Amino acid sequence: MIQFDNVTKRYPGTGDALSHVSFTIPNGAFGFLTGHSGAGKSTLLKLIAAIEFSTRGQVLIKGQNLSKIRRGKIPFIRRQMGIVFQNHQLLFDRNVYDNVALPMVISGFHRSDIARRVRAALDKVGLLHKEKANPISLSGGEQQRVGIARAVVNRPALVLADEPTGNLDPELSAEIMQLFAQFNQVGVTILIASHDIALIDEMRAPVLTLHDGRVIDNGFEHDLEDTDLGD
Amino acid sequence: MATRQRSAQGAKNARPSLTLRLRGWLFNHSQALTFSVAKLAQTPIASAMTCLVIAIALALPATFSVLLGNAQTLSDGWDVDASVTLYLHAEVDDADGAALARELNGSDGVADTRFIGRDEALATFRKFSGFGDVLDALDDNPLPASIVLQLQPEHSARAQLQQMAEEMAARKEVETAQVDLEWIQRLNAIIELMGRGVLVVGALLALAVLLIIGNTIRLDIHNRRDEIVVIKLIGATDAFVRRPFLYGGLVYGFVGGVLSAMLVAAALLFVSAPAEQLADLYGSGAQLAKINWATVVALVVSSTLLGLIGSWLSVGRHIREVEPK
Numbered sequence: 001m002i003q004f005d006n007v008t009k010r011y012p013g014t015g016d017a018l019s020h021v022s023f024t025i026p027n028g029a030f031g032f033l034t035g036h037s038g039a040g041k042s043t044l045l046k047l048i049a050a051i052e053f054s055t056r057g058q059v060l061i062k063g064q065n066l067s068k069i070r071r072g073k074i075p076f077i078r079r080q081m082g083i084v085f086q087n088h089q090l091l092f093d094r095n096v097y098d099n100v101a102l103p104m105v106i107s108g109f110h111r112s113d114i115a116r117r118v119r120a121a122l123d124k125v126g127l128l129h130k131e132k133a134n135p136i137s138l139s140g141g142e143q144q145r146v147g148i149a150r151a152v153v154n155r156p157a158l159v160l161a162d163e164p165t166g167n168l169d170p171e172l173s174a175e176i177m178q179l180f181a182q183f184n185q186v187g188v189t190i191l192i193a194s195h196d197i198a199l200i201d202e203m204r205a206p207v208l209t210l211h212d213g214r215v216i217d218n219g220f221e222h223d224l225e226d227t228d229l230g231d
Numbered sequence: 232m233a234t235r236q237r238s239a240q241g242a243k244n245a246r247p248s249l250t251l252r253l254r255g256w257l258f259n260h261s262q263a264l265t266f267s268v269a270k271l272a273q274t275p276i277a278s279a280m281t282c283l284v285i286a287i288a289l290a291l292p293a294t295f296s297v298l299l300g301n302a303q304t305l306s307d308g309w310d311v312d313a314s315v316t317l318y319l320h321a322e323v324d325d326a327d328g329a330a331l332a333r334e335l336n337g338s339d340g341v342a343d344t345r346f347i348g349r350d351e352a353l354a355t356f357r358k359f360s361g362f363g364d365v366l367d368a369l370d371d372n373p374l375p376a377s378i379v380l381q382l383q384p385e386h387s388a389r390a391q392l393q394q395m396a397e398e399m400a401a402r403k404e405v406e407t408a409q410v411d412l413e414w415i416q417r418l419n420a421i422i423e424l425m426g427r428g429v430l431v432v433g434a435l436l437a438l439a440v441l442l443i444i445g446n447t448i449r450l451d452i453h454n455r456r457d458e459i460v461v462i463k464l465i466g467a468t469d470a471f472v473r474r475p476f477l478y479g480g481l482v483y484g485f486v487g488g489v490l491s492a493m494l495v496a497a498a499l500l501f502v503s504a505p506a507e508q509l510a511d512l513y514g515s516g517a518q519l520a521k522i523n524w525a526t527v528v529a530l531v532v533s534s535t536l537l538g539l540i541g542s543w544l545s546v547g548r549h550i551r552e553v554e555p556k
Contacts, residue, residue, distance in 0.1 A: 049464070049555075051464070051554075051555045051556070072468070072469075075463070075466045075467060075468040075469075075471075076466070077466075078463075078464065078465065078466035079465075079466035082465075083464060083465065089460075089461045089464070090461075091458055091461060093458070102462060102465060103465045103466060105259065105262065106462065106465060106466055106467045106468075106471055107466065108251075108252045108256055108258075108259060109251065110251055110254050110258060111258060113251070150465070154466075
C-alpha cells in the first residue's frame, strides 16, 4: 500500500527532514507513526499525500510512484486516501452534511448517491442527528468525528490521520481510535501519526518510530510474515 | 454501481461510471453556479456595488453608441438624396417659382423638385425656430421662396453638385444656390470621429470592467484561501476549484450587463423627447433614441463574457498559488 524506498526529504536551509527512510506498510494494515516533534512525522505524511515530494528516493502508493507524478494527477491520488487533520480543517461556511459531502461532490457523484453515503458515514461516527448543524457549534470531539466521516465517505483504501486526538481528552481519544479500528476491520489501511504513547500502547498495533528524520524502529517489519503485502 | 460499492469492501476505491460522472459533472456545474450566486447574495451590498460599477462603465459607451447609431441612420437617410437648394429673388412670385420648379424637374440629373413658397417657408420657420415673435415684429415676410432640387443618385457626387449649383446660380431668378450635401458630409465626419471616440472609450471601459472583475475575484480567492487548501487536500482538481470563481465572474458580468441595459434604456428615455423633436425638425420619421433588443442582448452577452474573461485571468494566476503546505 505504502512503500518508501530510501527516501530523503531536504528543505532548503533547514537540512534533511527525512533521510534514507525505507519501509513498507501492507494493504489493510493498522499502524502508528510516532516520534518526537520535529522527527519528520508530518513530512512523512505530506509525502504520502503528495503535498510534498521526496528530494531523493521513491514513494509508492498502491504501486504509483509519487516522485514521477504529473501535477494534474495529484488530485486523483488524494481521492484514494482520506486525510484526518489535527485541527480537522472543516469549512465553517456550510453545515456538517455539506462538509462530509465535499469529497463526493469533488469526485462528481450524483446527489442521491451522495446523500446515502454521507448519511451512512455520519451514522458511523454517531453524528447523523447533527447533519444540519454548523461544525463551529460542535465540540472538539464531534468536529474530529465529522472530519473522520469526511475522510471515509469516499470509501478510500487508505486513511491518514495527523495527530487526530491531539486536542482531545483520553476518553474521546479512545473513542476516535475505536472508530479507526472499525474502519480497519472492513479493510481500510490506516496510518495514524501520534505522540500519545499511552494510546498507542493500548491499541497493540505496529509502530513506525522516527528520530531526527530516520526510522529507528519499524514495527511493520516484525509482522510482515503474517500479513498480505498488497501491491 | 452504488449497491455494488456498498457491498464491496471499504478498501475498494470509488470511481463512478461515465454516465454517473456526466450527471455529476452537470450537477457540479449547477451547484457551483448556485454556490456562487449564494456567495454573492451573502454580501449583497458589496456585490451590488461591483455590479453597479460594471453597469455604469458599460452603460456610458453603450448609450453614446446608440445615440450615434441613431444620428448615423438619420444622416444616411439624407446622404442618398443629395440636394441643391435654390433661393429665389424676392421679386419672383409663387406662380413663377412653381413654374420654374416644374421646368427644372425635367432637366438632366434632377430626380425631383419641390417649390417652397414664401408663406410656407414662413410657417415652417415660425413652427420650429422659436422666433415667431420676432417675425410678428416685422412688416414683411423676410424669407425667400426656394426650390429644392433632389438629384439622381448617380449625379450626387460632390463635383457634380457643385457644377449644378453654379449653373443654377447663373439663372436670373436664382439669388443663391446652396449645396446641401456639405454640412451632411461634415456631420458624417463628426459622427465618424465620435464613433471612433466611443470605440476607444468603450475599449478602455471594457478593460476597466475586466480589471474590476479580476480584482474582485482575486480578493475573493484570497478570502477563501483556507477553503481552497482544504478542498485541494481532499482531492479537488484545479478545474473544480476554479469553477465557482469563474461562475462568480460570469454572474457579476451578467448582472452588470442587465443593469447597464436598464441604465441605457433609462438614459435614452430621458433624451427621447428632445431627440424625437429633433428628428421631426429634419422631417425624418425615424424612431430615435430607443434601445432595441439587439443592443440589450449584445450588452448582456459582452458583459457576461468580460466577467468570465476577467475572472479567468485572475483565477488562472491566483489559484495555482494556493497549495496545501
